[in-house]
Amino acid sequence: MSFFKNQFANVVEWEEFRDDMIFWKWNNREIKKGSKLIIRAGQDAIFINNGKIEGIFKDDGEFNVESEIVPFLSTLKGFKFGFNSGMRVEVLFVNTKEFTVRWGTQNPVLIPTPQLPGGMPIRANGTFNFKVNDYVTLIDKVAGIKQSYLVDDVKIRITSVLDQLLMKWISREGKDMFNLQANSAEIARGIREDLDMQVMDDGLAITGFQVMSFNYPKEIQDMINKTASHEMIGNLSKYQQVSMTDGMASGKVQGAGAASDMAGMMMGMNIAKEMMKNMEEGQSSSAPVSGGGNSGGGAKKPNFCPNCGAKNEGANFCSNCGQKLA
Template sequence: MGLFGFFKSQFIEVIEWTDSSTNTLVYRFPVQGNEIKMGAELTVRESQVAIFVNEGEIADVFGPGRHLLWTQNMPILTKLKSWKHGFNSPFKAEVYFVNTKQFINQKWGTSNPIMMRDSDFGIIRLRGYGIYSYRVSEPTVFLRELFGTNASYDTSNIEEQLKKMILSGLTDLFAESKIPALDLAMHYDELSTLGKEKMEERFSKFGFAITSLYIENLSLPAEVEQAMDKRTSMGVIGDLGQYQQFQAAEALREAARNEGGGLAGAGAGLGAGAALGGMMTNAFTGNNQQANTPNPTNAQSDKINCPHCNELILADAKFCKECGKSVQTKKVPCINCQAEINKDAKFCGECGTKQETEKTCGKCGHKNALHAKFCGDCGESL
């Protein structure tokens, strides 16, 4: 080898990686065109793993610590290169440092709303966002499945893939949970834990371990939230008649403050006074009128649909006026909690107990009445 060739191919005596970034997953040590000196010093810091690759094949893996490179601590590379014992010449190999620390504060969110069926609002569109963290748990699996031959690899290269995996799993989890939208906030912790467990197997296929997953917020569309705000406002107002009286009193006070000038002002004041007087009369007598006027809503609620022809009939009617069939459903007590249920019900709507109509003898298989204590065929105790 000439002098020029010697300087072109220097021997590497120290191999290490000082990570100055916050999101690098893999770093390839620059050994291209150079050879590693046998007996070179390899320094692997905490939360790092060094992997030697020979001609595209993963060889020896080194954990944290200071290592002197000899054939004794590179058994796989020694075998792949067919080195004899005591080999002391420089060699060529690729060295990759894999970062095994936790990558925290990785964000996920719904780019499109999740369609769900809710018990209170029917079909709704749900949006959500949160954070998760992960680390490389199997460096060789990660190197084989994702990294390839790049010079470096950071979290942005895998971010979209992981985010879509999380959204797919959480969408399935939210739908299966059947938790009403109004109660989702009180189950964030439980859903986060279940979501993390659901993701573990998916992450492990890439050599990752998901260390945490948190749901920060789940929200409904703006129009649904506005409807909820209106319903809340009506609950705060309470009695509508009293609220009308309060509004009328406020209007009178504002009219008294607004003093008009001249004859036109006096006429306007008289007109306003007459109008406000009518408002006050209606407001203060509204309760009596409401009490004397039949409420169409209540009258409507006193009616039910015939189970046979769907005709609207009175709730206490015994027969349908349209088809003439009986509409009274016979009630019987539940065999477990004694709650009243329909005679032909198979399960109790209160405690969920299956309603058995007969007992089977365990000895002879004879069918007996539900409340029988002994078998009518063989006399065996039931």
């Protein structure tokens, strides 16, 4: 007898569960007497009749539809199962977790900037988070026409407007185009608020938006790195001298014809100029103060050898090249 009693019974459950699925609809079947409802952790079950929500069940477990579910359905609580008849309702299973999605600009976003008439081409990447927020709106706008809904469906919608939002929030209030990472939190906050308004009509909520990095074209990134190096050196003239000296010492500044010869000659002239300047400063700083008479010590000896520039300690001859100094 029990066989005949339960031969039409079925199990109402999410049969095609996937981590990237937002909801799945159990429909086009009749719930018979003795049927069971199975709700797993992280799922809610929504009973729908003629497009109207009859009841929402959030506790996970196994439930008898006739005795534990029907009494709580809003307009179907008086429904009685017959031997050959059942109840035709849709059951929408909703994934209640918060989804995390990676995003990235497929093409560079041209940010208007005075320095570049065509705009600054910038790429960006990061993550955003969302979850189902409003079941009534979700059923009215999405579940009413779809059998299931995937994370990729939401990602496509988000990325379709992301370029415009990046342009809006990067250009806002004259942000430094060459140091966008410093403003990434503010930019992300503005984009999250705008995206939340976009998906609110589907019963979803954007719970987080993060910008991991902004990427410039290689030429601009090289320029940023070079500018940073100059600022770290502090003295641009000294940096140029050091760079040229390093280049010649390493053999990089050679064999380039007239340009290389000119660079070497300019460097030599600068070095000679600095040497003469140092000699003159040393001589003026060590010149004796006139005392109004001659002590008879003979002719004054120079502090530096006029032939090789070596420092003199009062000797008559240069200790480096032998030049007579007296």
